[in-house]
Amino acid sequence: xxxxxxxxxxxxxxxxxxxxxxCDPISGHTALYWYRQSLGQGLEFLIYFxxxxxxxxxxxxxxxFSAERTGGSVSTLTIQRTQQExxxxxxxxxxxxxxxxxxxFGPGTRLTVT
Amino acid sequence: KQEVTQIPAAxxxxxxxxxxxxxxFTDSAIYNLQWFRQDxxxxxxxxxxxxxxxxxxxxxxxxxxxxxxxxxxxLYIAASQPGDSxxxxxxxxxxxxxxxxxxxxxxxxx
Numbered sequence: 001x002x003x004x005x006x007x008x009x010x011x012x013x014x015x016x017x018x019x020x021x022x023c024d025p026i027s028g029h030t031a032l033y034w035y036r037q038s039l040g041q042g043l044e045f046l047i048y049f050x051x052x053x054x055x056x057x058x059x060x061x062x063x064x065f066s067a068e069r070t071g072g073s074v075s076t077l078t079i080q081r082t083q084q085e086x087x088x089x090x091x092x093x094x095x096x097x098x099x100x101x102x103x104x105f106g107p108g109t110r111l112t113v114t
Numbered sequence: 115k116q117e118v119t120q121i122p123a124a125x126x127x128x129x130x131x132x133x134x135x136x137x138x139f140t141d142s143a144i145y146n147l148q149w150f151r152q153d154x155x156x157x158x159x160x161x162x163x164x165x166x167x168x169x170x171x172x173x174x175x176x177x178x179x180x181x182x183x184x185x186x187x188x189l190y191i192a193a194s195q196p197g198d199s200x201x202x203x204x205x206x207x208x209x210x211x212x213x214x215x216x217x218x219x220x221x222x223x224x
Contacts, residue, residue, distance in 0.1 A: 033211065043203070043214035050210070059211070091157060093212075100165060101146055101207060105158040 004106035025094030120215035137204030
């Protein structure tokens with residue numbers, strides 16, 4: 001079946017602009033995660049959604065970052081007033097409690113802030 | 115906070131040699147541990163998932179062990195091939211979010 005998809009695959013934006021990154025999880029997966037992979041920080045957790053519960057936003061680096069998940073499926077990560085340090089690959093993953101919590105990752109969105 | 119360390123950072127071996135990749139973590143209260151493969155410019159491919167109650171997991175030429183009490187996992191790749199060249203990441207799940215090591219970059223020389 002279809003895996004996790006993300007769009008766009010690449011995004012170049014000017015400093016100060018807002019960007020939206022999209023994630024479409026595997027159908028039926030109730031949990032959705034966002035991670036960020038950057039040269040200096042490695043792979044780090046950003047935010048977690050589980051069903052209709054309040055999301056765990058503990059990994060978001062600043063209040064410029066926000067995310068929502070509509071209808072328990074597609075998620076959008078929004079970065080406002082982008083800074084050069086936001087340049088990274090943003091990875092989305094999903095999982096199902098029926099699959100022992102194994103997380104499946106999308107191909108990522110490479111964000112470059114100029 | 116969970117700290118995950120992978121040793122070595124890089125490894126170069128001739129084709130056919132067995133690979134041993136190490137992962138250590140500081141908090142033994144884990145739910146599961148995943149090994150991933152990442153090719154340059156690509157996302158993460160899950161290789162093996164070991165539940166906290168398991169000691170090892172096998173898939174083809176790959177075998178991963180878990181010693182939760184000592185905070186260690188090892189990934190073994192038998193009879194390496196050039197196609198195994200990639201970065202291998204260990205990730206520990208303490209609740210639901212993954213804590214990642216920095217990875218081991220493997221080069222298998224033909």
